Amino acid sequence: MFDTISGKLQNAFKNLRGLGKISEDNVSDSLREVRLALLDADVNFKVARDFIERVKTKALGQEVLQSVHPGQQIIKVIHDELVDLLGSSNAALNLSGSPTCIMMVGLHGSGKTTSSAKLAKLLLKQGRQPLLVAADVYRPAAMDQLETLGKQIDVPVFAKKGETDVLKIAREAIDFARANVRNTVIFDTAGRLQIDEPLVQELVRLRDLVKPQEILLVLDAATGQEAVNVATHFDQALNITGSILTKLDGDARGGAALSMKAVTGKPIKLAGTGEKLEDFEPFHPERMASRILGMGDVVSLVERAAAAVDEDEARRMEEKMRKGLFTLEDFLEQLRQMKKLGSLESIVGMLPGGSDMLKGADISKSEKEFKRMEALICAMTVKERRAPTILNASRRIRIAKGTGVHVSELNTMLNKFNQMQQMMKKMGKFQKMMMKKGGGLPGMFGR
Amino acid sequence: MESRGRANPAGQLIRSQFLMGLFDKFKAGLQKTHSKLVHEIKRIVTRSPKLTGGSLEELEAALIGADLGMQMTEQIIEAVKKAYETQGKEGADVFTIASAEVEKSLSTTSNQLKKADSGLTVVSIVGVNGTGKTTTSAKMAHMIQLQGKTAVLGACDTFRAAAIEQLKLWGQRVKVPVIAGADKADPAAVAHDAITASLARHADYLFIDTAGRLHTKHNLMQELQKLHRVMGKQLAGAPHEVLLVLDGTTGMNALNQAREFHKAVPLTGLVVTKLDGTSKGGMVVAIQKELGLPIKFIGLGEQADDLQPFDAKQFAEALFSEKE
Ligand SMILES: Nc1nc2c(ncn2[C@@H]2O[C@H](COP(=O)(O)OP(=O)(O)OP(=O)(O)O)[C@@H](O)[C@H]2O)c(=O)[nH]1
Ligand SMILES: Nc1nc2c(ncn2[C@@H]2O[C@H](COP(=O)(O)OP(=O)(O)OP(=O)(O)O)[C@@H](O)[C@H]2O)c(=O)[nH]1
Ligand SMILES: [Mg+2]
Ligand SMILES: [Mg+2]
Numbered sequence: 212m213f214d215t216i217s218g219k220l221q222n223a224f225k226n227l228r229g230l231g232k233i234s235e236d237n238v239s240d241s242l243r244e245v246r247l248a249l250l251d252a253d254v255n256f257k258v259a260r261d262f263i264e265r266v267k268t269k270a271l272g273q274e275v276l277q278s279v280h281p282g283q284q285i286i287k288v289i290h291d292e293l294v295d296l297l298g299s300s301n302a303a304l305n306l307s308g309s310p311t312c313i314m315m316v317g318l319h320g321s322g323k324t325t326s327s328a329k330l331a332k333l334l335l336k337q338g339r340q341p342l343l344v345a346a347d348v349y350r351p352a353a354m355d356q357l358e359t360l361g362k363q364i365d366v367p368v369f370a371k372k373g374e375t376d377v378l379k380i381a382r383e384a385i386d387f388a389r390a391n392v393r394n395t396v397i398f399d400t401a402g403r404l405q406i407d408e409p410l411v412q413e414l415v416r417l418r419d420l421v422k423p424q425e426i427l428l429v430l431d432a433a434t435g436q437e438a439v440n441v442a443t444h445f446d447q448a449l450n451i452t453g454s455i456l457t458k459l460d461g462d463a464r465g466g467a468a469l470s471m472k473a474v475t476g477k478p479i480k481l482a483g484t485g486e487k488l489e490d491f492e493p494f495h496p497e498r499m500a501s502r503i504l505g506m507g508d509v510v511s512l513v514e515r516a517a518a519a520v521d522e523d524e525a526r527r528m529e530e531k532m533r534k535g536l537f538t539l540e541d542f543l544e545q546l547r548q549m550k551k552l553g554s555l556e557s558i559v560g561m562l563p564g565g566s567d568m569l570k571g572a573d574i575s576k577s578e579k580e581f582k583r584m585e586a587l588i589c590a591m592t593v594k595e596r597r598a599p600t601i602l603n604a605s606r607r608i609r610i611a612k613g614t615g616v617h618v619s620e621l622n623t624m625l626n627k628f629n630q631m632q633q634m635m636k637k638m639g640k641f642q643k644m645m646m647k648k649g650g651g652l653p654g655m656f657g658r
Numbered sequence: 659m660e661s662r663g664r665a666n667p668a669g670q671l672i673r674s675q676f677l678m679g680l681f682d683k684f685k686a687g688l689q690k691t692h693s694k695l696v697h698e699i700k701r702i703v704t705r706s707p708k709l710t711g712g713s714l715e716e717l718e719a720a721l722i723g724a725d726l727g728m729q730m731t732e733q734i735i736e737a738v739k740k741a742y743e744t745q746g747k748e749g750a751d752v753f754t755i756a757s758a759e760v761e762k763s764l765s766t767t768s769n770q771l772k773k774a775d776s777g778l779t780v781v782s783i784v785g786v787n788g789t790g791k792t793t794t795s796a797k798m799a800h801m802i803q804l805q806g807k808t809a810v811l812g813a814c815d816t817f818r819a820a821a822i823e824q825l826k827l828w829g830q831r832v833k834v835p836v837i838a839g840a841d842k843a844d845p846a847a848v849a850h851d852a853i854t855a856s857l858a859r860h861a862d863y864l865f866i867d868t869a870g871r872l873h874t875k876h877n878l879m880q881e882l883q884k885l886h887r888v889m890g891k892q893l894a895g896a897p898h899e900v901l902l903v904l905d906g907t908t909g910m911n912a913l914n915q916a917r918e919f920h921k922a923v924p925l926t927g928l929v930v931t932k933l934d935g936t937s938k939g940g941m942v943v944a945i946q947k948e949l950g951l952p953i954k955f956i957g958l959g960e961q962a963d964d965l966q967p968f969d970a971k972q973f974a975e976a977l978f979s980e981k982e
Contacts, residue, residue, distance in 0.1 A: 251728055253909035256719045318907060319932060319960070320788025349960070351827035355820035363819075404935040431788070435725040435909025437937050458787060461872040463911040486787065486818070486870075 238270050245289065252464035255439040258296075258473040266292050296469055297496035302453060302478035305424040306339070310388045311395045312421045315455075316414055316445060317429035319402030322457035322483055324353065326429050327399040328360035329483065329491035334395050335366060342393035344384040345370035346377050346417065347401035357399050364488055367393065377413055381421050398423070405444035418449055427480065428454040430471060433463035438470045446475045456494060457483035472496075537632055540596035543588040546581055583616065584624055590614045599625060721756070725940035727910055730947065734759045763947045764970035769954050771798075771863075772899045772926065778856050780864045780889055782897035784882060784923065786915055787870030789905040790931035790957055792821065795867040796828035797957070797965035803834060807862040812852030813838035814845040814885065815869035825867050832962050835859070845869065845881070846888040853892050866897065873918030886923050899926045901954060906932045906939035916945045925949075931957030934964065 242263050249259040269288045304313075313330065315323040324347070331341040343361050345368060347353035354370040361368035369384040381398065388396045398421065403410040418426060428442060428451045445451055454475075456468050459482050468479055479494040531537045588596060590613040595602055602610075602625065611618040721731040734756050741755050773779050781798065783791045792815070799809035811829050813836055815821035822838045829836035837852035849866055856864040868885065871878035889896040902925050904912050919925055928951050930939045942953055953968040 247728060250722055251910055253911070256722045260719070318935070320790065320905065322788065350824075351831070352820045352824035355823045356818075359819035404932075406936055431905070431907070433786075433905075433908045433911040435907060435912075435937070435941065436723050437725070437907050437935075438909075440936055441907075458872065460874070461786065461911070462874050462914055463909075466909070 235271060238267060242267055242270075249466060249469070253433075253435050253438070253466035253470075255436055255466070255470040255474070258439070258470045261473070262292060262296060262469075293469075294497055296473055298472050298478050302480050302494075304480060305452065306334075306395065308422075308424045310342075310385065310393060311339075311425075312385075312398065312423035313395065313425040313427065314398045314400065314414075314418060314421070314423045314449075315427055315429055316400055316449065316451070317402065318404065318431070318441060321402065321429045321431045322455070323347075323402065323429045324356050324360070324399050325486070325488075326427075326455050326457060326481070326483055326491070327357065327397050328364060328366075329488050330481070331361070331366045331395075331397055332364045332488050333481075333491055335364065339395045340393045341366050341395045341397055342384065342388045342391070343368045344380065344396055344398045346380055346384075346398045348375045348377055348380070349401040353399075353401065360488065367391070377417055378420055381417055385421065396421070405441050405448075411444075411448050414449055425453065426451045428471075428477075430454055430456055430467055431463075432456050432459050432465045432467060433461065434467040438467035439474050442471045442475045442477075446477060451475065451477055453478045453480040455479070455481045455483060460484045460490065538597050539588050539591065539599055539628065540593065542628060543585065543596065546585050546588075583614070583620070586614045587611075587616070587621055587624055599628070721940075724938040725909055726760075726938075727913070727941055727944040730760075730763070730940070730944045760943055760973075761970055763943050764953070764973055769927075769952050769968045769970075771802075771954065774895055774898050778853070778861060778864060778893065778896075779898045780853065780856075780866065780893065780896040781899040781901060782866045782868060782886060782889070782923075783901050783903060783929075784868050784919060784925075785870065785903035786872050786905075789870070789903045789908075790929075791815075791870065791903045792824055792828065792867050793960065794901075794903050794929050794931060794955070794957055794965065795865045796825070796832055796834070797962055798955070799829075799834040799863070799865050800832040800962040801965055802863045803832065808859065809834050809863045809865060810852065810856040810859065810861045811836045812849055812856075812864055812866040814848050814852070814866050816841060816843045816845050816848060817869045821867075821869065828962075846885050849885055849889050850892055853889060853896065857893070873915050873922075879918070879922040882923055900924065901927050901929050902951075903929045903931060904939075904942065904945075906930045906937040906957075907935065908941065910941060910944075912941040913945055913948065916949055916951065920949055920951070925951055927952045927954040929953070929955045929957065930968075934958040 245266070246259055246263045249262065250256055254262075266288055269292070305311075315327050315330075317323050327343055331343050334341045343357055343366055345354040345357045347357075354372055358368045358370055369380070369387050371380050371383070374380055377400075384396060384398075387393075398417065400414060400417070401410070403414070405411065426449050428445050430438060430441065434441070442454070454471055454477060456465070456471075456479050459465065471477075472479060479496070482492050482494045484490040484492060531541060587610060590610045591602075595606065595610075607618050607621055611621045614621075718731050718735060721734060722728070726734070737759050738755050771779075771781070783795045783798075785791050795811055799811050802809040811825055811834050813822045813825045815825075816839060822841065826836050826838060828834075835855075837848065837855045839848040839851065845868065852864055852866065866885075866889075868882065869878075871882065873879065886897055886900070900923055902916060902919050904915065908915075916925070916928070928942060928945065930942055930953060933939050933956050939956075945951065946953065953970075953973075956966050956968050956973075958964045958966060
């Protein structure tokens with residue numbers, strides 16, 4: 212998602228990194244590049260200006276000038292400032308209150324209704340009993356939309372079609388929640404302009420009535436310079452508690468994320484990464500900063516894997532991979548596990564440079580390929596899966612026939628598996644080496 | 659500072675009452691933009707009549723703040739610089755130069771909705787999620803009916819929850835028939851039905867509301883290509899018009915959206931929505947410059963008649979002129 216900004220920043224870094232000595236001039240040149248990159252990424256120009264000022268002051272400070280690699284030191288300053296700007300920790304939702312009330316607000320089409328349902332699904336998974344409330348009385352079929360989504364995740368939806376009084380809906384919804392033991396009430400409100408005073412006042416009245424623990428501003432990641440005004444206005448009117456950044460599965464550079472935090476000081480709590488209701492994650496500022504700097508979102512991926520995969524099992528697999536003992540049987544297991552992680556698209560998107568890879572790549576084709584691989588392995592005997600070397604011509608013909616594909620396809624698959632095994636062995640060695648050396652920032656930039 | 663509008667009072671006078679109403683509405687929507695821009699530019703000009711590096715950077719910030727993007731901003735700044743060099747500070751007017759530059763890059767051949775040589779004209783409405791496709795489809799159908807022609811709506815977003823229901827309600831509201839299939843049905847099949855129905859009714863226009871899709875999703879872009887292929891097979895030249903709906907609040911990503919959609923299904927024009935807010939929609943300048951796609955309509959609200967044909971002169975006027 213942040214690939215373009217990453218590219219630009221990395222270019223600026225390349226210049227900085229080569230610097231043995233630092234002068235105000237060459238810092239200014241490089242920082243101008245950084246500034247342009249931020250602006251191009253829709254970071255509000257004032258936010259970008261402040262950011263550059265702060266970095267410059269620090270970069271020209273004694274500590275940097277006297278360090279052995281001043282260029283690298285500046286890169287560290289930029290990275291730290293970026294993390295700072297995004298907020299330094301992952302902010303959890305406040306789920307106190309009985310019932311807990313959560314209000315979703317924002318501009319038209321930013322993703323409030325979808326995110327309401329996503330949040331309900333997430334909370335359901337955490338053992339809570341959510342209730343979705345259709346408090347959008349304006350948009351045609353807004354209530355139908357929420358009801359449809361509620362059905363998909365088996366969460367009740369409180370809707371009163373034809374009712375135009377949002378406060379009345381809210382009052383009855385809370386009564387309903389109490390009567391039906393729903394401990395978390397999520398209000399999906401209508402999209403509105405932050406300058407539409409009457410409609411903003413409607414939200415103020417709703418807030419005063421339900422006294423929500425969370426008021427979340429739902430913001431499209433592709434928002435331009437206006438993100439600052441939108442966030443400022445909604446915050447001033449409602450005192451929001453945080454925000455949700457949506458449509459991060461696209462290639463919007465997401466400067467809105469940087470702006471939002473800078474002007475409101477309110478944390479970005481969650482991130483929408485797709486149209487499906489499982490495409491929802493906690494927002495991690497550090498990861499986002501790393502992502503901006505072009506390191507991919509490996510941490511997110513690892514975490515998701517941890518949630519889907521049994522840990523002991525994962526360790527056993529890793530060991531096998533490292534030693535090159537990974538069999539087709541294990542591969543089959545992995546293919547099945549991977550499905551639990553989400554769509555291939557969302558997985559690849561989290562890898563460093565992944566969104567570039569996705570551009571123009573036919574993911575659905577790869578998805579199909581994986582399915583075919585699964586089918587091929589399923590057609591093998593356990594013995595064959597454990598020791599693919601025994602797969603002679605007649606066995607191969609049998610398997611191909613059983614799966615309805617040509618033998619050449621099976622051969623290709625086996626070749627790929629072989630290559631993968633080799634790669635894993637190498638990666639195992641590499642990992643060991645890295646662990647001994649330790650991480651640290653310079654390593655992150657390839658030095 | 660002279661505004662373009664006031665410089666030509668005769669032109670203003672011949673506008674009908676109706677058009678004036680629309681113009682005011684449009685201007686009011688963009689008001690925040692101009693007052694801010696004008697204010698900034700004025701300040702820069704009065705404070706430092708000579709363009710120093712510093713004041714240029716401020717002008718840059720003002721333009722970027724309106725989402726004009728780096729490329730366009732640099733171009734305007736270059737023009738301003740050049741004007742200062744050639745005319746001296748007496749002749750140059752930052753505001754006039756900037757306005758002229760925008761107008762120049764927005765002038766295109768035609769902003770009229772295309773018409774098929776004979777019979778039915780099919781308009782496909784495409785774009786990323788939540789930009790206003792469904793609403794715009796309904797608004798356009800409404801506009802066509804007001805012109806005394808007949809329109810049909812095709813509900814080809816079979817994916818998003820209650821998208822069909824939404825379009826059906828819009829159809830009732832603007833009294834336009836809606837052709838829809840089942841949830842999760844093949845959108846190409848619905849489009850086929852919609853064309854058949856439109857032909858049977860001898861309708862003038864069919865507006866196809868498609869599902870929101872991010873331009874980065876290969877399979878969804880392929881789905882769109884297929885949709886258009888099916889239409890073309892059934893009716894020569896269909897879709898005659900492919901309009902990309904852009905959310906005026908979007909920043910530089912709009913350029914990527916336009917590029918990728920244009921690559922997948924050659925676009926014939928743009929619609930910019932939600933300009934009734936404080937959003938500037940400045941990114942369309944860069945888009946038009948790069949892709950040469952005419953901006954055909956502008957969305958100015960959530961009601962059926964909140965749609966206005968795009969007018970480059972008006973846009974530049976509204977963006978840069980001082981409000982009386
Ligand atoms: N790709 C992608 N699409 C999303 C995401 N979140 C929401 N959407 C889509 O964005 C569009 C708008 O989402 P909604 O939830 O209807 O937005 P809303 O804010 O409720 O809209 P209004 O109620 O009209 O203001 C829909 O097509 C959603 O499927 C996301 O994270 N990624
Ligand atoms: N203020 C304002 N709101 C608009 C305008 N056009 C559309 N909207 C609102 O934007 C939201 C999304 O509009 P839709 O027409 O559903 O958008 P869409 O592109 O069809 O969305 P998906 O099908 O989910 O991708 C709705 O709340 C509309 O009322 C406009 O010109 N101004
Ligand atoms: Mg909604
Ligand atoms: Mg729609």
